[in-house]
Amino acid sequence: MVSTISYGELNPLGLNRHKIHNGAQQMMTKTRVFLFFVATAFTFPLTSAWAAERAPDAAHGKTLHSKSCMGCHDNSQYTRANRIIHTFEDLSARVKFCDAAANADFSPNDLNDVVEYLNADFYKFGK
Helix, strand or coil, X not given: CCCCCCHHHHCCCCCCHHHHHHHHHHHHHHHHHHHHHHHHHHHHHHHHHHHCCCCCCHHHHHHHHHXXXXXXXXXXXXXXXCCCCXXXXXXXXXXXXXXXXXXXXXXXXXXXXXXXXXXHHHHCCCC
16 A cells, blocks of 8 residues: 655654745844844934034034135124124024025035034024
C-alpha cells in the first residue's frame, strides 16, 4: 500500500511553510514601518531646530545689512522723525520687502538676523 505523506507530517514542529513565509513578510513590513517612524521622529526635530528654531544673530544681521542694504540707503532712514516702521511686525515685513526689491536672496534665518540687528540697534520694539 502506498501512502502519501504531506509536508506537515515531515515538519517536526508542525508548522506550515506558507504561514512561516507570510509571518516573516509581515514581520519585515512591521520592522520597516517602525524604522521609518523612528528615523522620522529623530530627523524632523533636528531639521526644524536647525532651520528655524535658532535664535536670531544680530551680528550676522549687521554684516548682511552692510553688504546688501546700504547700497539703497543709509542708517538715517531708521532714525528719522517720519519713519514708516511703527511695530516689530512692520519691521519684519519691510525687511522682507527690501530683500525682494534688492534681490538679496536672504534665507529665513538671514531675514530674522537682519530684523534682530535693526530692532536692537535702532527700533527697540518689544517682541
